[in-house]
Every structure is written in structure tokens, then in C-alpha cells.
Amino acid sequence: MPTTIIAGAGHAGGQTAISLRQAGYEGRIVVCGDEPVPPYQRPPLSKKYLCGELALERVLLRPESFYATHDIELRLGSAVREFAPERRSVVLDGGESLDYTDLVIATGSRPRRLEVPGSDLGNIFYLRTLEDADAIGKELVAGRRLVVVGGGYIGLEIASTAKGLGMKVCVVEAADRILGRVTAPEMSAYYTHAHRARGVDVRLSTGIVSFEGDGMVRGVVCADETIPADVVVIGVGITPNEGLAASAGIPCDGGILVDERCAAAEHVYAVGDCTRHPNRILGRRLRLESVQNALEQARTAAANIAGTPTKYEQIPWFWSDQFDLKLQMVGMSQGYDTIVQRGSMDADDFAMFYLKEGMLIAADAVNRPREFMACRQLVPQRPSIDPVKLADESIPMKEMV
Amino acid sequence: MARITFIQPDGSASTVEIPNGLTVMEGAIENGITGVIAQCGGSCSCSTCHCYVAPEWMGVLPPPEEEETGLIEFAWEPREESRLTCQIRVTDALDGLVLHVPAEQL
Incomplete structure (x- = not known):
């Protein structure tokens, strides 16, 4: 057999x-x-x-x-x-x-490890497995202080969850913007503001020097200051x-x-x-x-x-749920030359379209399922779309497909 | 607990029992119903658990939220009876529900 x-x-x-x-x-x-x-x-x-x-x-x-x-x-x-x-x-x-x-x-x-002095202290976690989630979950208690190291999707989702549980949450990012590896500066700025507006302390351009504590982590030592912490979760890539x-x-x-x-x-x-x-x-x-x-x-x-010759040919799509924000993404935006906004960032209700040489190559949609779904159909065809039309809310997405 | 029937595009039907509290999608997945894919695992981020509700059941289900409506609009061949099964929570009131599985999922 x-x-x-x-x-x-x-x-x-x-x-x-x-x-x-x-x-x-x-x-x-x-x-x-x-x-x-x-x-x-x-x-x-x-x-x-x-x-x-x-x-x-x-x-x-x-x-x-x-x-x-x-x-x-x-x-x-x-x-x-x-x-x-x-x-x-x-x-x-x-x-x-x-x-x-x-x-x-x-x-x-597997999670990339952050090797700095003190990184073996207690209550410093990485999240990959169910066992990791169980261990972190026990420590997410209202009133305690969580420091998330790394402003990627995992870190921001954990920050959002912990904030929802009533914790004091700080996100520390080494680069000058969060989500820098995966999205445009406009989206990074939006998510920084969104987290801050919901009570998360977001620190940019802040590298970690070490962790300090007495067996358990008590503080995250950065160049300029030490951020108090009861729990640390590190999310710096895989x-x-x-x-x-x-x-x-x-x-x-x-x-x-x-x-x-x-x-x-x-x-x-x-x-x-x-x-x-x-x-x-x-x-x-x-x-x-x-x-x-x-x-x-x-x-x-x-x-x-099983005997049916098949090829994997798809445009990537992703999603990330943080607070009341449902982010859905299609395509890879790297290399875009034009960015078009449709809807309102202030209302947490918008989509960003990425074009390269006039062709639609990617989109990020926040609480905008229609834009997301339309782009899942559009992006594989690399269509040329008038940016003015994309931004015009009076034209339904149905008409662009 | 509700007995829910899934009818495939070729007319073949399977009836499964789904406990209260689960979503219809979760019940379909556990029972291996063909054509219900649920790529996003039920977070209302794709449309791959799309089914058509038998017309006589339309009035029984709570209406869809905006995020579901938006996804359905661009699902494969949407109709008035279209629903995302991850957004339908099973209760005793759904005993006997009939759903038609679309020929494709996007």
C-alpha cells in the first residue's frame, strides 16, 4: 500500500x-x-x-x-x-x-530569539504554540504591565488582546515604524495612532538593551529608560x-x-x-x-x-484582528509607486490601494470587506485602474471588478 | 442540537447533527462536508464557507451583520439566500435547516 x-x-x-x-x-x-x-x-x-x-x-x-x-x-x-x-x-x-x-x-x-542580557528571566515569552499561548494567557491579568517587544502583527494582536483584558500595555519597536516589514508608512502611522488612541503606549525607534529582574522580569531596559514590566512577550519574526x-x-x-x-x-x-x-x-x-x-x-x-497534477498559483492574502479593526490584505505592496486611499482613517473605515506603473498590485482594507474581496478578484489580473476612480466612494467596488 | 442538511450541487444530501453553540461552519468541517472550506477558520475574513439557505429558512435566521454582507457580495455567485455559515450559530430553532453548497468557493 x-x-x-x-x-x-x-x-x-x-x-x-x-x-x-x-x-x-x-x-x-x-x-x-x-x-x-x-x-x-x-x-x-x-x-x-x-x-x-x-x-x-x-x-x-x-x-x-x-x-x-x-x-x-x-x-x-x-x-x-x-x-x-x-x-x-x-x-x-x-x-x-x-x-x-x-x-x-x-x-x-520558530520564533526568532532576542538574545540580550536577562532574556532568560521568568515571564518572558514567545508565542508560537498552544503551550506558549497557555503560558502567556495565565499571566494576562487586569492591572498588570505587559511589554510587547516587536510591532509586527503578532505583537500588535497580543497588545490588543491584553488591553482588552485590562492590562497596561506598552509596545516597543526598534524601527521607526511598526509593521515596517509588511506595509506602507501610511498604514504604520494609522496603526500606531489606533493603538495609542485605545490606550497602548507605542514606543518607536526603541531598541532593547537588556531585561532586568529578580528571577522574574521586572523591567525592559532601553537606551533612554527602563520600562516596568510584569510580563514580556517577544514577537520579532520567525x-x-x-x-x-x-x-x-x-x-x-x-x-x-x-x-x-x-x-x-x-x-x-x-x-x-x-x-x-x-x-x-x-x-x-x-x-x-x-x-x-x-x-x-x-x-x-x-x-x-493523489495523482492530480496541480500547481499553487495564488495571490497572497492575510488578515489581522486588532481591537475593533478588521484588517484584510491582498497582494504584496512592495515596489508600489502610487498609494490611493478610499474612505476615512478617522472613522476606521477605509482601504489603501497600491499601484505600480498604473497597475493595482495590492490593497489593505480596514473594516472594508467589499474592497478586500473585490481586490482578491482584481489583483491577480494586474488591472490598470484610474486612481481617481478607486478613491471615489460614489463608485461601488462591484463596478471595478 | 440541530440536524442540518447540506445539499451538494449534484443534488446529493448529507444530514449532520451539530451541537448548540457551535457555528454551522464548524459542524460542517467536523463532519467533512465537501465544499465548505472555511479558510480563515471562522473569523469572517474570507468567503469560503458560503452556502445558500433554503428559502423557507430565511426568516428563521438572524440577519447578517455588515461585515458578512460585504464579503457575500463578492462570494461565488451570491444570491439573496447567501450566508457565511461561520456566522450562523446553532440553536434548537435551527433543527431541520437545509443549506445548498455552492459549486465553487472564492
């Missing part, structure tokens, strides 16, 4: 198994992961799960019973330690050896887990290199955060940290293994 082994039981790994069965694959499926829980959704970990609004069962990708019902073997707490592509076999933690017909690497990514692939000789370059079929080598696929894939529409390789990327690469790899 053909066997697919999936190395990694996160969002992408779990979805690969589910999609294989949906695609009619009748072989053996084994999902191996280092965490003790079945595959789960990570986005709620910084939002509704973190504040206790969403229970564990509702964060799981599928109930645990689903896997037995669909004849999917879960090897939890038992990651793939190494594999031999020439023999098509893997070795799990604990020493068990398994042969495969196809291997799917879904090893995800590193793809390419070690398993690299040690087996699979080419990696800031992510496991895959083709548009998500294949990394013969009978070896890779999906999710750990990959760097070619995007034909954008004409370059991307490494994405997103749910869409995890799920769609999983579906692509599963279809190819």
Missing part, C-alpha cells in the same frame, strides 16, 4: 492529511509532530484563544476523533528526526523507522524550520525550495511556513507566514500525491 508520511502536525501538516483523504487517496497516512496535541489553528492563539474566549476544541483543525474515522495515523509527540531520500525512509524521535512512498515536510517555523530537509540534502535558501507543485525533490514535498515557493503571478519566490499559504500548499501537495 502506498504510504504518505507527513513530518509536522501543524496547520499545513494537518491539512495535507485531510486533503489527501478528500482527494480520494487510499494509502496509509501518518502525521508526525513534536507537539502533544492534534493539528490546530494558530491565528486564534494571539486573539480569542489567548483571552479565553475560544476553547481548545474549537481551535483544533478537526476533532481528534476525525483522524481515526478517516484512517489517518497521528504520531503526536513524535517528530520526524531524519530521513533518507534514497531509501525513502524516516526515523522518528524514539528511533522508530518508517518507509514512505511520498514524504511531506511541514515543519513550520525562522523557517528547514533543518530536517537540509540535513537530507534538500536545497534550502531561507526556506525549503519547492516548485509550483510544492515538490522539493522526487517523492518529497514541502508545505507551509517552512517553504520558499515560486509565484508565477508575481514573478519571484516568496516565503509566506500565512494560513492561506499553509492550507493551499497542503491542498496542492495532496492533489499531486
Whole structure:
């Protein structure tokens, strides 16, 4: 019987198994992961799960019973330690050896560590796993002081959640603007203002020198001052887990290199955060940290293994929920030469469109589902759209599609 | 608890039991209903759990919020009976609900 082994039981790994069965694959499926829980959704970990609004069962990708019902073997707490592509076999933690017909690497990514004096003090956290979220969640108590290091999506979402729980929250960003890696200065300015207006102390151009404390962290030492803290969460980016692939000789370059079929080598696929894939529409390789990327690469790899040749060709989209602001993004705005605003930032009700040489390449929408959805249809076509029309609220988005 | 029937574009139907408090989307996912994808996991950020509500059930469901309406407008072939199933919470009153799954999700 053909066997697919999936190395990694996160969002992408779990979805690969589910999609294989949906695609009619009748072989053996084994999902191996280092965490003790079945595959789960990570986005709620910084939002509704973190504040206790969403229970564990509702964060799981599928109930645990689903896997037995669909004849999917879960090897939890038992990651793939190494594999031999020439023999098509893997070795799990604990020493068990398994042969495969196809291997799917879904090893995800890990938080980048901030190595400064005191970074090993208690109550300093990173957020990636359910276990991390449980540990942080216990410390988010009204009245206590949280310092978030890093003004990216994860950090800002945690800040928003903690503020909602009644904490005193400070976000410390080393660059001169938050979200600098992912969006335009206008959006950074908007989100800085939005957080400040909702009571978050946002410090820009502020590097961390060290953490101080007495076993537990008590303060975040910056160049000019020490910010008091009871809890610190660090969110300064992730590193793809390419070690398993690299040690087996699979080419990696800031992510496991895959083709548009998500294949990394013969009978070896890779999906999710750990990959760097070619995007034909954008004409370059991307490494994405997103749910869409995890799920769609999983579906692509599963279809190819199940015998239907399939390519992954999508325009990236993302979302981030902070306070009452639902941010939805389409495309990659890097390289834009014109930015167009539609709606009102003061009313928290607007979209920003990014154009390059007259073509629409990306959009960020705040509480604007129509603009977001219209752009999901528009951006893949790289249409030329008159900026004046885009800004004109009297013209419905329907008419632009 | 409500028994909810999903009818596929080819006419095949499956009826599943979904506990109160879950969303219709969560019940569909747990039961492996084809065509309900729910890419964003229920945070009302995509439209991939879109279904058509059987007309006789339209009056029973609470009306959609603005953020749902906006997404539906650009979903695959939206109609008056279109809903995002992640925004429908199951109660006893929904026992017998019939939903039609669209042929595609965007």
C-alpha cells in the first residue's frame, strides 16, 4: 500500500492529511509532530484563544476523533528526526523507522530569539504554540504591565488582546515604524495612532538593551529608560524550520525550495511556513507566514500525491484582528509607486490601494470587506485602474471588478 | 442540537447533527462536508464557507451583520439566500435547516 508520511502536525501538516483523504487517496497516512496535541489553528492563539474566549476544541483543525474515522495515523509527540531520500525512509524521535512512498515536510517555523542580557528571566515569552499561548494567557491579568517587544502583527494582536483584558500595555519597536516589514508608512502611522488612541503606549525607534529582574522580569531596559514590566512577550519574526530537509540534502535558501507543485525533490514535498515557493503571478519566490499559504500548499501537495497534477498559483492574502479593526490584505505592496486611499482613517473605515506603473498590485482594507474581496478578484489580473476612480466612494467596488 | 442538511450541487444530501453553540461552519468541517472550506477558520475574513439557505429558512435566521454582507457580495455567485455559515450559530430553532453548497468557493 502506498504510504504518505507527513513530518509536522501543524496547520499545513494537518491539512495535507485531510486533503489527501478528500482527494480520494487510499494509502496509509501518518502525521508526525513534536507537539502533544492534534493539528490546530494558530491565528486564534494571539486573539480569542489567548483571552479565553475560544476553547481548545474549537481551535483544533478537526476533532481528534476525525483522524481515526478517516484512517489517518497521528504520531503526536513524535517528530520526524531524519530521513533518507534514497531509501525513502524516516526515523522518528524514539528511533522508530518508517518507509514512505511520498514524504511531506511541514515543519513550520520558530520564533526568532532576542538574545540580550536577562532574556532568560521568568515571564518572558514567545508565542508560537498552544503551550506558549497557555503560558502567556495565565499571566494576562487586569492591572498588570505587559511589554510587547516587536510591532509586527503578532505583537500588535497580543497588545490588543491584553488591553482588552485590562492590562497596561506598552509596545516597543526598534524601527521607526511598526509593521515596517509588511506595509506602507501610511498604514504604520494609522496603526500606531489606533493603538495609542485605545490606550497602548507605542514606543518607536526603541531598541532593547537588556531585561532586568529578580528571577522574574521586572523591567525592559532601553537606551533612554527602563520600562516596568510584569510580563514580556517577544514577537520579532520567525525562522523557517528547514533543518530536517537540509540535513537530507534538500536545497534550502531561507526556506525549503519547492516548485509550483510544492515538490522539493522526487517523492518529497514541502508545505507551509517552512517553504520558499515560486509565484508565477508575481514573478519571484516568496516565503509566506500565512494560513492561506499553509492550507493551499497542503491542498496542492495532496492533489499531486493523489495523482492530480496541480500547481499553487495564488495571490497572497492575510488578515489581522486588532481591537475593533478588521484588517484584510491582498497582494504584496512592495515596489508600489502610487498609494490611493478610499474612505476615512478617522472613522476606521477605509482601504489603501497600491499601484505600480498604473497597475493595482495590492490593497489593505480596514473594516472594508467589499474592497478586500473585490481586490482578491482584481489583483491577480494586474488591472490598470484610474486612481481617481478607486478613491471615489460614489463608485461601488462591484463596478471595478 | 440541530440536524442540518447540506445539499451538494449534484443534488446529493448529507444530514449532520451539530451541537448548540457551535457555528454551522464548524459542524460542517467536523463532519467533512465537501465544499465548505472555511479558510480563515471562522473569523469572517474570507468567503469560503458560503452556502445558500433554503428559502423557507430565511426568516428563521438572524440577519447578517455588515461585515458578512460585504464579503457575500463578492462570494461565488451570491444570491439573496447567501450566508457565511461561520456566522450562523446553532440553536434548537435551527433543527431541520437545509443549506445548498455552492459549486465553487472564492
